[in-house]
Structures are given as C-alpha cells and as structure tokens.
Amino acid sequence: xxxxxxxxxxxxxxxxxxxxxxxxxxxxxxxxxxxxxxxxxxxxxxxxxxxxxxxxxxxxxxxxxxxxxxxxxxxxxxxxxxxxxxxxxxxxxxxxxxxxxxxxxxxxxxxxxxxxxxxxxxxxxxxxxxxxxxxxxxxxxxxxxxxxxxxxxxxxxxxxxxxxxxxxxxxxxxxxxxxxxxxxxx
Amino acid sequence: xxxxxxxxxxxxxxxxxxxxxxxxxxxxxxxxxxxxxxxxxxxxxxxxxxxxxxxxxxxxxxxxxxxxxxxxxxxxxxxxxxxxxxxxxxxxxxxxxxxxxxxxxxxxxxxxxxxxxxxxxxxxxxxxxxxxxxxxxxxxxxxxxxxxxxxxxxxxxxxxxxxxxxxxxxxxxxxxxxxxxxxxxxxxxxxxxxxxxxxxxxxx
Numbered sequence: 001x002x003x004x005x006x007x008x009x010x011x012x013x014x015x016x017x018x019x020x021x022x023x024x025x026x027x028x029x030x031x032x033x034x035x036x037x038x039x040x041x042x043x044x045x046x047x048x049x050x051x052x053x054x055x056x057x058x059x060x061x062x063x064x065x066x067x068x069x070x071x072x073x074x075x076x077x078x079x080x081x082x083x084x085x086x087x088x089x090x091x092x093x094x095x096x097x098x099x100x101x102x103x104x105x106x107x108x109x110x111x112x113x114x115x116x117x118x119x120x121x122x123x124x125x126x127x128x129x130x131x132x133x134x135x136x137x138x139x140x141x142x143x144x145x146x147x148x149x150x151x152x153x154x155x156x157x158x159x160x161x162x163x164x165x166x167x168x169x170x171x172x173x174x175x176x177x178x179x180x181x182x183x184x185x186x
Numbered sequence: 187x188x189x190x191x192x193x194x195x196x197x198x199x200x201x202x203x204x205x206x207x208x209x210x211x212x213x214x215x216x217x218x219x220x221x222x223x224x225x226x227x228x229x230x231x232x233x234x235x236x237x238x239x240x241x242x243x244x245x246x247x248x249x250x251x252x253x254x255x256x257x258x259x260x261x262x263x264x265x266x267x268x269x270x271x272x273x274x275x276x277x278x279x280x281x282x283x284x285x286x287x288x289x290x291x292x293x294x295x296x297x298x299x300x301x302x303x304x305x306x307x308x309x310x311x312x313x314x315x316x317x318x319x320x321x322x323x324x325x326x327x328x329x330x331x332x333x334x335x336x337x338x339x340x341x342x343x344x345x346x347x348x349x350x351x352x353x354x355x356x357x358x359x360x361x362x363x364x365x366x367x368x369x370x371x372x373x374x375x376x377x378x379x380x381x382x383x384x385x386x387x388x389x390x
Contacts, residue, residue: 012255019251024242037248044254112238130200131232132239137202156196163227166234 008051014060015044021133022068028128029072031117039075043067065133066143069125076121115165119158122146126154127162188214195221199228314339319356319375319383338363353377 019040026036026043046067047054054060116124122144129140130151137155141148190198190211197203198211215222314330318341322328330339340361348354353376360371375383 015255016247016252019247019255020243020245023245023247023251024239027242028239036242037251041251041254044251048255108234109238109241112234116235116238127235128239131235137197137200152193152197152202155200156191156193159196159228159231160192162231162235163224166231167227 004052007055011051011054011060012048015047015064018061018064019044022064025065025128025133026068026072028116028132029069029121029125031113039068039072042071046071062135062139062143065129065135066145069143070145073121111166112162115162118165119161123154123158123161126151127158130155189218190214190221192224195224196228199225199232315341315358315360315373315375315385316383318343319358324356356383 022040022043023036026039027033030036030039043064047064054063116127119127125144126140129135129143130137135143137148137151140151144151188210194203194207194211198208203211211221215225314328318326318328322341322343324343324346326342328341330341332338340359340363342359342361343356344359345357346354355374355376358373358375360373362371373385375385378384
C-alpha cells in the first residue's frame with residue numbers, strides 16, 4: 001500500500017493528465033472557454049482539498065467528472081438561467097478561416113455547438129460522457145448520479161434532438177418522434 | 187416486422203446491449219431503412235460532435251490551472267502531454283469527419299460491447315480484419331471473398347506503433363466491394379489486455 005504522500009503525488013499527476021479532457025467536457029457544457037476553465041479550476045481546487053478521501057486509479061477520473069458536472073449544475077441553479085452568450089457564432093479559440101474548406105469546417109462546428117446548446121443540460125452531459133468521453137452507461141450513471149437506464153434514455157433523446165437539428169433534410173415519416181411529445185424520462 | 191425503439195438502437199451504437207439483442211437488431215436493420223438511417227445518423231452525429239469539441243485537447247493547458255494543482259508538477263504535465271498518444275489519436279479522429287459518406291462506425295471497448303456494424307457489411311469481414319491485424323505486415327493486402335462471391339473485402343494494415351503504456355495500435359485500410367460498389371474505410375485498432383484487437387474507430 002502506498003503512502004498518503006505518494007498517493008497524493010499520483011493523484012496530482014493523474015489530475016494533470018486529465019485536465020485536457022476535463023476542459024473539453026467543461027467547454028462543451030458551458031459553451032465558453034473562460035467559464036470552462038473557471039469550472040475546471042474550481043473542480044481541481046475542490047478535489048485537491050479532498051485528496052485524502054480518494055485513492056489513485058480509474059475511479060479518480062469519474063470522480064473528477066462528477067465534481068465538474070455537479071459544480072456546473074450548482075452554478076446554473078444559482079443563476080437560474082443558462083449562459084446565453086454561448087460561442088455559437090465563433091469560438092475565440094477557433095483558428096481563422098483562410099480558405100473555403102476551413103470556413104466550411106467552421107460552419108459545421110458552429111452547427112454542432114448551436115445544436116448542443118439547445119439540449120437540456122442533463123441530456124447534454126449524458127451525450128458528452130458517452131459519445132465524447134467514452135464512458136459506459138454505468139460509469140456515466142455514476143458520474144451523473146442517476147440510474148443507467150436514465151443515461152440510456154437521455155443519450156437516445158439527445159441524439160434524436162441533435163439529428164433533427166443537424167440534418168434538416170431528414171424525412172419526417174421516419175421513426176422520429178418530437179422530444180417534447182414523448183413521455184418523461186425513466 | 188419486429189422493430190426496436192430509438193433507445194435500443196442508440197444503445198446498440200454505444201455497444202451497450204448484449205450480443206443476442208445486437209444480433210436481433212442487425213437482423214432488423216436489414217429490412218428497416220428507418221432504423222438504418224437512425225444508426226447512420228447516430229454515428230455521424232458522434233463523429234461530428236467529437237470533431238467539434240476535440241479542439242480543446244490540442245490547446246496548451248492554461249498556467250492558472252497548472253498553478254492550481256501545484257508548480258512542482260507543471261513540467262511533468264507538459265511532458266505528459268507530448269508523450270500521450272491520445273492526443274495523436276484525437277487529432278487523427280478529427281480528420282475522419284471530412285468526406286463522411288455512407289456511414290461511420292464508432293466502437294468503444296467494453297466487456298459486452300458489440301460493434302455497430304452497418305448491415306450491408308457482412309459479419310465475415312470482422313474475422314478477416316482480425317486476422318490481418320494479427321498476422322500481416324503493414325502494407326500487406328489480405329483479401330476475403332464471400333461464399334456467394336458478391337462481396338469482397340480487402341484489408342491493409344498501414345502503420346503499427348506502441349504508446350508509452352506499451353499498448354499496440356494499428357492503423358488500417360479496409361475496402362468492401364459489394365455489387366460493384368466500393369466502400370473505403372480507415373480504421374484504428376488496439377490490442378487489449380486479453381491480446382485481442384479492438385477497433386476504436388472506423389470511417390466509411
């Protein structure tokens with residue numbers, strides 16, 4: 001068994017390695033680079049104050065995601081409204097668009113960001129954890145503190161909503177059902 | 187005709203259903219164009235989503251975040267970022283969005299995970315792919331012909347490398363020829379702890 005000091009150093013190293021992914025998650029949740037880094041910094045500070053409660057390992061990653069997510073939800077609740085100046089038109093970190101191909105990619109990214117910003121927070125987070133961060137339904141359920149079935153439902157509905165927003169040529173005679181018209185989640 | 191709702195199809199894409207149900211889904215996909223469309227849209231959305239948000243991975247970590255964790259680990263963090271292959275993989279995945287045409291396969295590692303194969307691709311090619319990854323040198327073309335001779339599959343491993351953790355990765359090209367129609371696929375696989383090749387991403 002490693003010492004507390006060694007465990008703390010391992011956790012710090014693990015946290016450093018995790019930061020790029022936490023920033024990606026937070027950036028997508030908040031839609032704003034500065035707010036995302038504020039969120040990650042806040043989560044890191046929170047985690048560093050509680051390192052004696054956790055051991056280095058795979059659980060640490062999902063623990064950090066949970067802190068980021070819960071702190072984001074807390075902020076939303078405090079503000080009573082979601083940040084509306086999402087970087088929809090242009091992310092300041094996007095490189096300039098020097099040619100039509102780059103411009104086309106930028107427009108495609110804008111479409112996705114706009115569609116993501118239209119999702120309810122809980123579906124947004126579930127979609128990111130599954131599709132981007134690569135967590136299983138069970139792992140995402142642990143991070144979001146909901147049953148795995150709820151994660152499955154949220155991901156499916158988020159996909160359906162994104163599909164309607166991103167693929168305007170979709171024929172409405174398919175199996176698509178408006179999200180708002182469905183029964184509540186599990 | 188049996189049908190599956192979006193939740194089951196979505197779980198199929200994520201590799202979150204058992205193999206028996208996955209086989210039922212694949213049978214349904216052969217005769218349900220709406221379900222096929224759903225699957226294709228789902229995987230296409232996943233790729234677009236990743237391509238949009240992965241930019242963050244290529245950025246330098248802000249000093250204030252490094253400082254929040256502790257100055258003694260700053261150098262280590264930068265070194266780690268250069269060495270970790272995930273960044274290379276993420277950058278590569280960004281490239282696969284362009285030219286997205288007839289379908290995309292995203293597959294995550296998992297004990298009960300099953301591949302979200304588009305039904306026009308025969309299950310037999312998975313065996314060919316595994317054999318090519320296991321035995322063939324990069325640049326070698328392995329060909330497989332379906333018993334009914336309507337489908338041919340060509341697999342070419344193109345690059346092999348090992349990351350800092352010792353995990354082997356292989357990039358490969360896969361070409362499926364079916365009724366004179368060609369689907370070209372780029373893929374990335376890694377060898378799991380059981381010694382089996384797992385496909386991380388395929389793009390048609």
